[in-house]
Amino acid sequence: xxxxxFVEVRDLRRVFDVSKPWLNRMLERxxxxxxxxxDGVSFDIRKGExxxxxxxxxxxxxxxxxxxxxxxxxxxxxxxxxxxSMTDRAVxxxxxxxxxxxxxxxxxxxxxxxxxxxxxxxxxxxxxxxDVIQGEQAxxxxxxxxxTLVGLHPDDAKKFPHEFSGxxxxxxxxxxxxxxxxxxxxxxxxxxALDVSVQAQILNLMRDLQERLGLTYLFISHNxxxxxxxxxxxxxxxxxxxxEVSEGKRLFSDPRHPYTRMLLEAVPDLAMxxxxxxxxxxxxxxxxxPPSGCTFHPRCPLVFDRCRVEAPAVIDGVACHAVNQGRAAx
Amino acid sequence: xTEPVISVRDLTVEFVTRRGTLRALDKVSFDVARGEVLxxxxxxxxxxxxxxxxxxxLIDPPGRIAGGEIRLAGERIDNLPQxxxxxxxxxxxxxxxxxxxxxxxxLYRVGEQLVETIRTHTDLDAAGARKRxxxxxxxxxxxxxxRRIDGYPHEFSGxxxxxxxIALALxxxxxxxxxxxxxxALDVSVQAQIIALIKRxxxxxGTSVMLVTHDMGVIAETADRVAVMYAGRIAxxxxxxxxxxxxxxxxxxxxxxxxxSIEGDAERLVQIPGAMPxxxxxxxxxxxxxxxxxxxxxxxxxRPELIDVEGRQVACHLYDREHQPARTGEIAA
Numbered sequence: 001x002x003x004x005x006f007v008e009v010r011d012l013r014r015v016f017d018v019s020k021p022w023l024n025r026m027l028e029r030x031x032x033x034x035x036x037x038x039d040g041v042s043f044d045i046r047k048g049e050x051x052x053x054x055x056x057x058x059x060x061x062x063x064x065x066x067x068x069x070x071x072x073x074x075x076x077x078x079x080x081x082x083x084x085s086m087t088d089r090a091v092x093x094x095x096x097x098x099x100x101x102x103x104x105x106x107x108x109x110x111x112x113x114x115x116x117x118x119x120x121x122x123x124x125x126x127x128x129x130x131d132v133i134q135g136e137q138a139x140x141x142x143x144x145x146x147x148t149l150v151g152l153h154p155d156d157a158k159k160f161p162h163e164f165s166g167x168x169x170x171x172x173x174x175x176x177x178x179x180x181x182x183x184x185x186x187x188x189x190x191x192x193a194l195d196v197s198v199q200a201q202i203l204n205l206m207r208d209l210q211e212r213l214g215l216t217y218l219f220i221s222h223n224x225x226x227x228x229x230x231x232x233x234x235x236x237x238x239x240x241x242x243x244e245v246s247e248g249k250r251l252f253s254d255p256r257h258p259y260t261r262m263l264l265e266a267v268p269d270l271a272m273x274x275x276x277x278x279x280x281x282x283x284x285x286x287x288x289x290p291p292s293g294c295t296f297h298p299r300c301p302l303v304f305d306r307c308r309v310e311a312p313a314v315i316d317g318v319a320c321h322a323v324n325q326g327r328a329a330x
Numbered sequence: 331x332t333e334p335v336i337s338v339r340d341l342t343v344e345f346v347t348r349r350g351t352l353r354a355l356d357k358v359s360f361d362v363a364r365g366e367v368l369x370x371x372x373x374x375x376x377x378x379x380x381x382x383x384x385x386x387x388l389i390d391p392p393g394r395i396a397g398g399e400i401r402l403a404g405e406r407i408d409n410l411p412q413x414x415x416x417x418x419x420x421x422x423x424x425x426x427x428x429x430x431x432x433x434x435x436x437l438y439r440v441g442e443q444l445v446e447t448i449r450t451h452t453d454l455d456a457a458g459a460r461k462r463x464x465x466x467x468x469x470x471x472x473x474x475x476x477r478r479i480d481g482y483p484h485e486f487s488g489x490x491x492x493x494x495x496i497a498l499a500l501x502x503x504x505x506x507x508x509x510x511x512x513x514x515a516l517d518v519s520v521q522a523q524i525i526a527l528i529k530r531x532x533x534x535x536g537t538s539v540m541l542v543t544h545d546m547g548v549i550a551e552t553a554d555r556v557a558v559m560y561a562g563r564i565a566x567x568x569x570x571x572x573x574x575x576x577x578x579x580x581x582x583x584x585x586x587x588x589x590x591s592i593e594g595d596a597e598r599l600v601q602i603p604g605a606m607p608x609x610x611x612x613x614x615x616x617x618x619x620x621x622x623x624x625x626x627x628x629x630x631x632x633r634p635e636l637i638d639v640e641g642r643q644v645a646c647h648l649y650d651r652e653h654q655p656a657r658t659g660e661i662a663a
Contacts, residue, residue, distance in 0.1 A: 056518065195374055195544065198373075200589075200600060222518065225591055264592065266521070266522035267592055268551045269547045270547060283487055283489055283520060284517070
């Protein structure tokens with residue numbers, strides 16, 4: 001690949017101030033507390049692929065997504081999309097034009113659509129905001145087209161969101177994301193609020209649209225099976241750090257980081273009827289006071305002295321001292 | 331075979347609303363044997379949770395049991411007066427809910443809640459109850475139970491809270507536990523621990539469990555038998571291995587195909603057209619017929635009963651040999 005990747009994320013960091021109020025701190029003689037939600041995450045997304053981030057709650061995957069689309073300013077690091085920096089103030093003009101090419105789909109289709117607006121107005125909002133098409137008639141026609149594209153009827157534009165089921169609402173959210181001809185869509189748990197049969201419909205729709213329109217997805221999910229179905233490449237996050245990046249299927253056939261292995265071991269799956277499984281040990285530690293060195297070391301079966309002191313860098317797709325030193329038997 | 335712990339026959343639950351009577355459960359029948367884990371799956375609105383609430387006698391008005399009967403170890407419990415049912419609830423039937431935070435009172439220490447429950451259902455004195463509470467916390471895998479017993483619920487993580495709720499359900503050594511989405515609010519690595527715990531406890535104590543969840547993966551690993559529900563009816567019920575690996579009912583087949591797996595190589599997920607009908611508008615005949623790919627005339631008119639097919643029960647006319655010999659042959663092939 002000589003081409004520059006479509007999305008470049010470099011050493012992205014985000015710190016949240018979770019201190020108690022000033023007076024409490026003074027009285028209880030406590031220092032300010034900071035939570036490193038995202039701690040030095042770097043990855044690339046190529047045009048037309050689906051890059052997935054998986055991890056358990058609190059691993060920082062949603063924070064990464066929000067920083068990539070610019071909903072949350074990073075504390076450090078850089079994001080650039082199609083060569084234009086999302087973080088550099090100097091290029092704000094260009095970034096404004098870039099904005100319309102990026103859209104987001106949220107987890108809860110009940111919260112992400114304005115209940116007082118008709119569906120037509122919801123979908124037309126980005127068209128009007130970015131001035132993509134002029135003229136009411138043309139906009140109405142475009143909205144009808146978009147509704148058909150996501151498997152609804154043009155007449156549905158006249159209805160209100162409450163008249164639709166969860167799956168249909170998520171289709172409306174997808175139509176809205178596509179309204180301004182977006183190329184890059186960040187999906188934050190797009191199907192976790194849906195029933196399985198509806199989830200299958202939405203996942204199939206997202207793949208069809210990707211094929212037809214050449215979309216690039218950043219796909220956030222905690223569901224490994226869904227991620228395996230959707231992703232070209234997968235990044236596994238643990239406590240704000242990327243521990244492994246791998247080609248989609250390879251992550252499942254050849255997981256390398258001990259955390260990835262544990263996670264795969266833990267997923268209940270249809271294929272596991274009656275098979276015994278290894279127990280999972282421990283829980284995610286408190287992110288305010290993460291373990292030293294590699295944050296996974298208290299739960300890691302391959303832990304050795306170096307892990308407790310030095311945080312491993314991502315080398316060849318894995319951030320693990322044991323793997324890099326060849327101590328992890330495949 | 332000894333008597334089943336729970337036996338449900340033709341259970342019908344209705345909700346009377348201004349717009350008419352909604353039937354949330356329609357003639358549901360099943361048994362749960364001693365020490366058995368029965369999984370109940372289905373999508374939202376299929377009637378999974380209502381089944382659990384009906385058994386434990388916690389259906390809120392305007393809902394009511396409109397027909398059928400529920401037996402606990404042979405004794406009928408669906409028509410008991412409130413006061414008698416209250417004594418069965420918790421003592422003989424335990425319950426684990428989805429969200430551990432709402433099942434625990436945030437203002438009381440975990441130990442106080444456990445001791446209160448133990449003393450309500452047994453003759454132990456305060457000291458004895460506390461000792462028993464510590465033993466229970468230890469049994470559900472809470473480290474340093476003698477210290478953690480004096481903690482408040484907010485001091486526990488999600489997984490640990492769910493362990494406390496399980497301990498609470500076990501207080502009175504019930505014969506039967508209803509677990510309604512016990513792992514849905516938890517992360518996968520914690521979920522696996524809770525599943526293993528429920529499984530171990532059933533085995534050790536011979537407790538029967540009805541495990542309600544929408545996650546087929548959880549069912550596949552935990553349950554002995556599984557019931558697939560659709561629009562308030564049981565579509566298929568049988569040993570978990572059979573139903574998951576080779577479902578017979580067209581809805582069950584669609585449901586299993588719709589689930590992405592971490593093994594296997596399906597490029598596209600099976601898509602069931604349409605959505606589950608609203609309770610106010612359940613189609614005539616088989617409730618699944620408008621979405622079914624193999625629908626024929628009889629499905630639109632006559633509701634299929636559960637019939638025995640290959641070691642399980644299926645509610646589908648396709649498998650009724652007497653009336654549709656040609657079609658059954660086709661499916662079996």
